Amino acid sequence: MSKILIVDTATKYIYLSLVIDNHEVQSIYQEGINNHSVTIIPFLDELLEQEHIGLQDLDEVIVGVGPGSYTGVRIGVTVAKMIGYLNNIPVKTISSLALIASSSDAEYVIPYVDARRGNAFITCFKQVNGKLDFVTEESLEQIETYLEQFDFTYDFIAEGKPNANKIIQSNLLQDIDEIHELKPNYLRITEAERNKHGNHD
Amino acid sequence: MYVLGVETSCDETSVSVTIDGKEVLSNVVLSQIDIHKEYGGVVPEIASREHIKGITYVFDQAMKEAKIEYEDLDLIAVTEGPGLIGSLLIGVNAAKVISLNYHIPIIGVHHITGHIYASNIEHDFEFPLLALVVSGGHTELILMKEHFSFEKLGETQDDAVGEAYDKIARVLGLPYPGGPVVDKMARDGEEEYHFPRPMIDSDDFNFSFSGLKSHVINLNHNMKQRNEEIHIANFCRSFQEAVTDVLVAKTIKAKDQYQVKQVIVAGGVAANSGLRQKMKEQITDVPVYFPSMKYCTDNAAMISAAGYYKYKKEQKYDDFMLNGSSRLEINKEE
Ligand SMILES: [Zn+2]
Numbered sequence: 001m002s003k004i005l006i007v008d009t010a011t012k013y014i015y016l017s018l019v020i021d022n023h024e025v026q027s028i029y030q031e032g033i034n035n036h037s038v039t040i041i042p043f044l045d046e047l048l049e050q051e052h053i054g055l056q057d058l059d060e061v062i063v064g065v066g067p068g069s070y071t072g073v074r075i076g077v078t079v080a081k082m083i084g085y086l087n088n089i090p091v092k093t094i095s096s097l098a099l100i101a102s103s104s105d106a107e108y109v110i111p112y113v114d115a116r117r118g119n120a121f122i123t124c125f126k127q128v129n130g131k132l133d134f135v136t137e138e139s140l141e142q143i144e145t146y147l148e149q150f151d152f153t154y155d156f157i158a159e160g161k162p163n164a165n166k167i168i169q170s171n172l173l174q175d176i177d178e179i180h181e182l183k184p185n186y187l188r189i190t191e192a193e194r195n196k197h198g199n200h201d
Numbered sequence: 202m203y204v205l206g207v208e209t210s211c212d213e214t215s216v217s218v219t220i221d222g223k224e225v226l227s228n229v230v231l232s233q234i235d236i237h238k239e240y241g242g243v244v245p246e247i248a249s250r251e252h253i254k255g256i257t258y259v260f261d262q263a264m265k266e267a268k269i270e271y272e273d274l275d276l277i278a279v280t281e282g283p284g285l286i287g288s289l290l291i292g293v294n295a296a297k298v299i300s301l302n303y304h305i306p307i308i309g310v311h312h313i314t315g316h317i318y319a320s321n322i323e324h325d326f327e328f329p330l331l332a333l334v335v336s337g338g339h340t341e342l343i344l345m346k347e348h349f350s351f352e353k354l355g356e357t358q359d360d361a362v363g364e365a366y367d368k369i370a371r372v373l374g375l376p377y378p379g380g381p382v383v384d385k386m387a388r389d390g391e392e393e394y395h396f397p398r399p400m401i402d403s404d405d406f407n408f409s410f411s412g413l414k415s416h417v418i419n420l421n422h423n424m425k426q427r428n429e430e431i432h433i434a435n436f437c438r439s440f441q442e443a444v445t446d447v448l449v450a451k452t453i454k455a456k457d458q459y460q461v462k463q464v465i466v467a468g469g470v471a472a473n474s475g476l477r478q479k480m481k482e483q484i485t486d487v488p489v490y491f492p493s494m495k496y497c498t499d500n501a502a503m504i505s506a507a508g509y510y511k512y513k514k515e516q517k518y519d520d521f522m523l524n525g526s527s528r529l530e531i532n533k534e535e
Pocket of ligand 1: 312316336468469499
């Protein structure tokens with residue numbers, strides 16, 4: 001029996017999935033109003049309750065580490081990090097953009113998380129037999145300019161319930177050797193750091 | 202009762218285990234101060250990033266030092282506010298995971314009640330009690346008639362004391378955080394300049410420091426314009442005398458009016474040597490307690506202590522909807 005929890009809070013949707021023996025037995029994919037911090041533990045409690053198990057019964061956690069909302073992604077990563085640490089179980093990371101992309105069956109998928117003023121955290125995936133691979137690196141881009149480079153058709157999406165089957169078999173999963181090292185993938189240093197470095201130029 | 206305390210409201214990641222909020226088994230504090238120093242103040246996004254980096258490590262250290270297992274805990278107390286929202290959410294969610302993982306009840310704690318209860322760790326409260334809470338974000342006089350009952354008598358109408366210190370330090374070209382540096386300089390200085398004591402004679406228990414701050418900044422500016430030499434230590438001493446005169450005068454006024462049995466000074470500015478000395482000199486009829494240094498600045502032992510007494514008073518826990526709140530009143534239940 002293997003029990004895997006998948007967590008992602010990097011977008012305005014909260015995603016929680018419980019996969020037991022390769023089948024998604026419970027899941028939540030719900031739009032939030034900046035309240036993932038309030039809902040994540042009640043949702044998680046409910047999910048586990050349905051299967052009559054506790055956090056201590058989990059064998060593995062997969063967490064979306066961004067890019068996405070800084071505050072949002074930290075909620076899910078904090079929770080995954082604590083579960084991994086308390087129960088001494090492996091935590092694997094995956095791109096939050098890959099989670100969005102897994103909802104699509106198109107050959108080319110461009111998922112994005114809005115970053116205001118026409119910008120987005122964005123990337124392009126190629127999908128063969130349900131396996132996603134990066135075509136471009138994840139980056140923060142002006143959406144319209146970014147899309148100009150592609151001359152093939154693609155699915156351009158900001159949301160979609162992740163496909164748990166694809167995720168648990170994905171070759172984009174990354175192991176974390178030391179749980180204390182787990183942190184979000186922000187893609188950018190903070191504005192304060194950028195300004196400081198700018199001043200030195 | 203083994204009480205786990207969790208504090209992440211600003212730039213310190215801290216976890217503590219106490220027995221009944223009195224016996225401190227561990228109190229681990231991971232401070233980010235060296236990081237924020239470079240920016241002249243706490244940068245909220247950097248603070249959040251540092252909290253999430255250190256969070257499990259701090260829990261691990263605190264539990265190892267306390268030599269107990271998570272299963273042994275009876276209560277989890279976590280700062281729910283006020284503070285930096287991104288920082289608060291990390292502590293709150295980490296604490297909720299422990300609660301869910303081990304079915305241990307959780308209780309949200311107001312940060313200022315933590316600062317107040319820091320004093321009770323070392324000296325038992327005697328009621329009625331007057332607390333002067335002074336920190337980077339707060340300047341308040343609070344009356345307690347019994348455990349976990351707080352009546353706000355007055356507060357700052359503008360800047361907090363610690364904030365004013367940081368500003369003065371910046372203007373004088375001294376490093377962040379300003380409090381300890383200005384305090385240290387003041388010890389070597391004399392009260393050469395006479396600065397105003399805002400609201401010292403007002404009928405209420407409120408404070409105001411922005412006028413004093415502007416006065417100091419303007420004088421500094423004008424002297425520079427006139428190419429006059431500024432004696433920094435004297436400047437610091439004069440500012441500190443003005444601030445502490447007001448704080449002590451209002452504290453004495455409240456002490457007398459409410460006939461308190463004990464005065465405590467809480468929060469980061471309680472570490473100020475000028476304030477300590479003046480309080481002890483001018484209040485001799487009732488004991489005045491200052492927490493030791495390790496309990497003055499943000500730490501989780503004080504949250505554990507406040508959480509224990511909050512539970513004892515209210516006999517109820519929070520549920521998993523518990524959330525962080527950047528603005529939070531000390532008496533939100535009432
Ligand atoms: Zn504080």
